[in-house]
Amino acid sequence: MKQLVRSGDVRLAVWTHGDPANPTVVLVHGYPDTHVVWADVVEELVDRFHVVTFDNRGAGASDCPPGIDPYRIENLAADLRAVLDAVSPDEPVHLAGHDWGAILAWELVADPSAAGRIASFTSVAGGCLDHIGHWMRGWASHPRASAVQLLHSWYVAAFQVPGLGALPWRLGLGSQWDALLARLEGVAPRERVRTRGADGEIGVRLYRANVLRRLTDPGERRTTVPVQVVHADDDHYVRPGMAADLDRWVPQLWRRRIAAGHWAPLTHGPVLARMITELVDLVRGTHAAPALTRVRGGGEFGGKLVLVTGAGSGIGAATARAFAALGAEVVAVDVDAAAATRTADEVGGHAHAVDVSDEAGMRKLADDVVAAHGVPDVVVNNAGIGHSGTFLDTTVDEWRRVLDVNLWGVVHGCREFGARLVQRGEGGHVVNVASAAAWLPATDLAAYATSKAAVAMLSDCLRGELAGHGVGVSTICPGIVDTNITRTSTFSGLDDSAQEARRAHAASVYGKRNFRPEGVAAEIVDAVRRDRAVVPVTPEAKVVRLLARLSPALLRTLAAGGLDRGH
Known part of the structure; x- marks a missing residue:
């Protein structure tokens, strides 16, 4: 079922699936995607959960405010809070975010004022900008990992140049995006996103509004929310080194891998759905998957x-x-x-x-x-x-x-x-x-x-x-x-x-x-x-x-x- 949720002056398109009496799982998409990226995951989760997807501001069917400042991560986190209040006003929800969806979800997960609203969080191919900023400050202790991540993040620097990041989308990249993903990433989207070109162009504002200011002046962001970080083996953009010191910020942390590329929700939806379910079950005390209970072990092969x-x-x-x-x-x-x-x-x-x-x-x-x-x-x-x-x-x-x-x-x-x-x-x-x-x-x-x-x-x-x-x-x-x-x-x-x-x-x-x-x-x-x-x-x-x-x-x-x- 589709509904509109208002966050300040912005209207957000929200879709709900399954029985509202079941535990609520909210899935947050990244760039340049819409809620459609989660279709396979929704299909796997809907029998057991009340599943919610939505289009972030600037994407899909949601409003696209003009300018750069509206796309500050604080505003997107406020959007997410508005969605949570609308779909599950009385019970905490279980979050999962991919790419920029994970980044903005981290903003709320690490916000003390949101304590009690989030029961668990699964982060896929994205991290907290503040955590990443602190990790980058310590580059001398991990120079190789830092260099590798910088090489994989070349596009982030390009997006800081006014007009440069949006230019390929204005020249028609949106119409070729699905074919490009299929050729380079082995991804076959289940349906075409008609707003892809506009989503890509507007979404560049996320990088310009947030990356430099957060990475150069990171805050102290801690959380007691149970978090599992899923790293895709063949992710060409987000490397595992960035999460190396995440334990200092997140005491309840599980690290997991998935044999996939960056767009794991599209290629490995059932696997991600199982991981999300395992964490939800563990937090709720209904079932402790053996694989998940081992993930936190110490030593080189700890958790294996x-x-x-x-x-x-x-x-x-x-x-x-x-x-x-x-x-x-x-x-x-x-x-x-x-x-x-x-x-x-x-x-x-x-x-x-x-x-x-x-x-x-x-x-x-x-x-x-x-x-x-x-x-x-x-x-x-x-x-x-x-x-x-x-x-x-x-x-x-x-x-x-x-x-x-x-x-x-x-x-x-x-x-x-x-x-x-x-x-x-x-x-x-x-x-x-x-x-x-x-x-x-x-x-x-x-x-x-x-x-x-x-x-x-x-x-x-x-x-x-x-x-x-x-x-x-x-x-x-x-x-x-x-x-x-x-x-x-x-x-x-x-x-x-x-x-x-x-x-x-x-x-x-x-x-x-x-x-x-x-x-x-x-x-x-x-x-x-x-x-x-x-x-x-x-x-x-x-x-x-x-x-x-x-x-x-x-x-x-x-x-x-x-x-x-x-x-």
Whole structure:
């Protein structure tokens, strides 16, 4: 339903959706948009909330007062207060703002006189001008971030020149705006905004009326309102550095990411709607989403959920400890329930027992983990088994066992959790532990090397597929590492006593090599941190990788001669 709300001499066009008896969510648009930018979000929220959108002064169907001063942020904040009073006079509202909508919403959120009117605030691709001003004053402590933001904000300086910012709109940019967004940002607006040209031209006054005076003389703006700041990974205009010191102003703060560009309301409406809903539910005490309750954690991976398979010992257990030490909440998965529990207890995490080769079991694991803890931010597919034998000596059953665990276990992990990462829309990372054997054509590692080579290629394919969703994929390739895999490996064509003798010999060789699982875990953490594609870990793995690239024939000759191999 459309109505007009008066703020002083300005009439604002306001649209209400849903049952007024439900909690009220007010969505504030940015530049050069109108309320239409929130259409997909409204569609997702309307069943549970009383949703309100409106056109800011100077945009869409609202009044456009002449001059620069009417567009001071204090006036726009007064407009927002008038809308709140009209649509929810007796109850506090939940705010969400995008771009300049977030900027003007911050003005009210940080206003002590508005205390009690705002229950929560979701800020997308915009910040408080005063906070940004203080951050810019401290540029010496973050020169690189400051330089990056200045480069991305080139247009702000251009808009300060009288007439320059409005000129492209006067020359017809409005008629080309949708096509430009589609080409540069991958955005497909659901409906054409007929006032776009005028909105763009008038909206430049926001920059001229507010930016310089606020950034050069910032005030002390604090708030006790629960706030979540959503940063879009591919935002070409607002970089995350500007919110680095936001904790000093906002004690109840959550930081979240979305695998989107600047116009996330248009491209990822359902994801934003879910984030808004999660904060509203948390504030109202109706439901605490696991992902949101972790977002405030400390440490480099504070607030992140990390799932590790094969976490009962070796590389998996070391990886669980490494991420936990950096603040992550860990889900330890292993076929051995007792081993998974030991690791989980050590890191203060959660234990799950499953055979990774079991498709139904992995699907249930994913369902259980997501229901209890949320979608993991990092998934480490580490579980694997060792096997030695030539191709002709390796039985079909042995092939199946090796491929079921080493390859299909990774496939199941990637499918079940990769799909959920994409659906969540907040990015993430998948780590697949392969081996240097993936590049080594060893005659006595036929099944094992084949399984690891397949994992490496799977990872490369998946990396390309998931990149557009903000999900990284890394392949970790250790060489000889002292882990329990040597004590559980099997050997083709040997009886039980001979198998035990070979295991003891392998364990002795790997023990003398003395490369610990913690070294691999450190590389896994770094691969996630830097989004590395392929990581050969040990010196011998790096040599094998180099030879595989430079001289495959020489590598085949050396491999046929009986190099020591391992996971």
